[in-house]
Amino acid sequence: MIKAPYIYYDEQNLMMENLKVEDIVRETGTPAYLYSKGSFLNQLGQLKEAFGQSKVLFCYSMKVCHNRNIAKVFVDEGCGVDIVSGGELYRALKAGADPKKIVYSGVAKTVKEIREAIEAGILMFNVESEQELLRINEIATAMDKTVSIALRINPGVDAKTHPYITTGMKENKFGIDCEMGIDIFQKAMKMKHIQVSGIDLHIGSQLLDVTPYGEAMQIAAEYVRTLRAMDISIRYVDVGGGIGIPYTEDKSSPDLKKYAELITGPFKDMPDITFILEPGRFLTAQAGILVTEVQYIKDNSYGKRFVIIDSGMHHLIRPCLYQAYHNILPVTKKGKAEREVDIVGPICESTDFFAKNRMIEEVAQGDLLAVTDAGAYGIVMGSHYNSHSLPMEILVDRDSYKIIRRKETYEDIA
Numbered sequence: 001m002i003k004a005p006y007i008y009y010d011e012q013n014l015m016m017e018n019l020k021v022e023d024i025v026r027e028t029g030t031p032a033y034l035y036s037k038g039s040f041l042n043q044l045g046q047l048k049e050a051f052g053q054s055k056v057l058f059c060y061s062m063k064v065c066h067n068r069n070i071a072k073v074f075v076d077e078g079c080g081v082d083i084v085s086g087g088e089l090y091r092a093l094k095a096g097a098d099p100k101k102i103v104y105s106g107v108a109k110t111v112k113e114i115r116e117a118i119e120a121g122i123l124m125f126n127v128e129s130e131q132e133l134l135r136i137n138e139i140a141t142a143m144d145k146t147v148s149i150a151l152r153i154n155p156g157v158d159a160k161t162h163p164y165i166t167t168g169m170k171e172n173k174f175g176i177d178c179e180m181g182i183d184i185f186q187k188a189m190k191m192k193h194i195q196v197s198g199i200d201l202h203i204g205s206q207l208l209d210v211t212p213y214g215e216a217m218q219i220a221a222e223y224v225r226t227l228r229a230m231d232i233s234i235r236y237v238d239v240g241g242g243i244g245i246p247y248t249e250d251k252s253s254p255d256l257k258k259y260a261e262l263i264t265g266p267f268k269d270m271p272d273i274t275f276i277l278e279p280g281r282f283l284t285a286q287a288g289i290l291v292t293e294v295q296y297i298k299d300n301s302y303g304k305r306f307v308i309i310d311s312g313m314h315h316l317i318r319p320c321l322y323q324a325y326h327n328i329l330p331v332t333k334k335g336k337a338e339r340e341v342d343i344v345g346p347i348c349e350s351t352d353f354f355a356k357n358r359m360i361e362e363v364a365q366g367d368l369l370a371v372t373d374a375g376a377y378g379i380v381m382g383s384h385y386n387s388h389s390l391p392m393e394i395l396v397d398r399d400s401y402k403i404i405r406r407k408e409t410y411e412d413i414a
Ligand SMILES: Cc1ncc(COP(=O)(O)O)c(C=O)c1O
Pocket: 061, 064, 082, 105, 167, 202, 204, 205, 206, 240, 241, 242, 243, 278, 279, 280, 281, 282, 376
């Protein structure tokens, strides 16, 4: 494994691992997502270290970056996979995931998806409603299989993150509220083809301050005690994902040691519990950059300058959807003075921007820019809007790179 940093400048050249980013994309073309394998492994290593000897199964939340080559990096390190659809199940199995390490979340699992997951023999369904439980039981009965489930409870905890990405509050569609959950657990216990195995919760995404996990895990531990007192056996506590990354320099990485303590601490009296973690963003966001080429520079008479690029909201929707900040770097520094610009894409929407009023080194037509921290919720939230193709994806490993998703042709998207 090579040492951090994985994305850095060597004099004027932006590097990923041992390669110049410019050399890669001049061969492959733009727009392109580039990912550093070393960074993936380093982030996973940090999480593993924080949890030390605790019984934890890390399930890569593949919704953040579902390329099967990337899932395979984590699978090869012993991780399971957190999936939310039949499509993700397919990708996870193609990546070589052990079905016995796959957990399946999501509020709208269809009959077909449930059947496929039972056939694959996944570890556990994270059930999000009573009707879903009934449906799983019905399908399991017809298939004559016993299916392991956890109920996703909604602990009513404010994760204090962006309002669009909290999930554990009363107004969120996820999970079952704690009070109703007890009754549903009891019903599940009576179902012949259902094996009650765990509880599940996920309070939100992009948490930099881990304290809300403390409150949530106290609630979870109390809940498990109540269930056990009713002879409802709980082996797994699935904590979901949510650990964030600093997108801006004024923020710092979450305290992983504290996170691990907040998760495991309330369960000290239950050493038989296995924790399941579903990290996503923390594992992949910082490893990814989106490289784009400047197409045009346009000034208007109000003093505004637009830098128009060959990528936009159809490739990375986070700035448009959450007003999210992503750093934007020249791929090759030219030593020019900085000036204020809007960096905008080709889409016929005024929300199609990566940055507004941003100071960056002056760029010219044909220059390359790299949007950083783009490895999570990037390409997976992309679209073919305006019939543009998605960027290619490239995995960098020390001195070499591999195209893991080729450029789409018109025929692919027509
Ligand atoms: C159930 C569940 N697990 C895991 C994740 C991954 O979250 P994150 O990328 O914040 O780690 C999400 C997304 O928020 C989720 O909804």
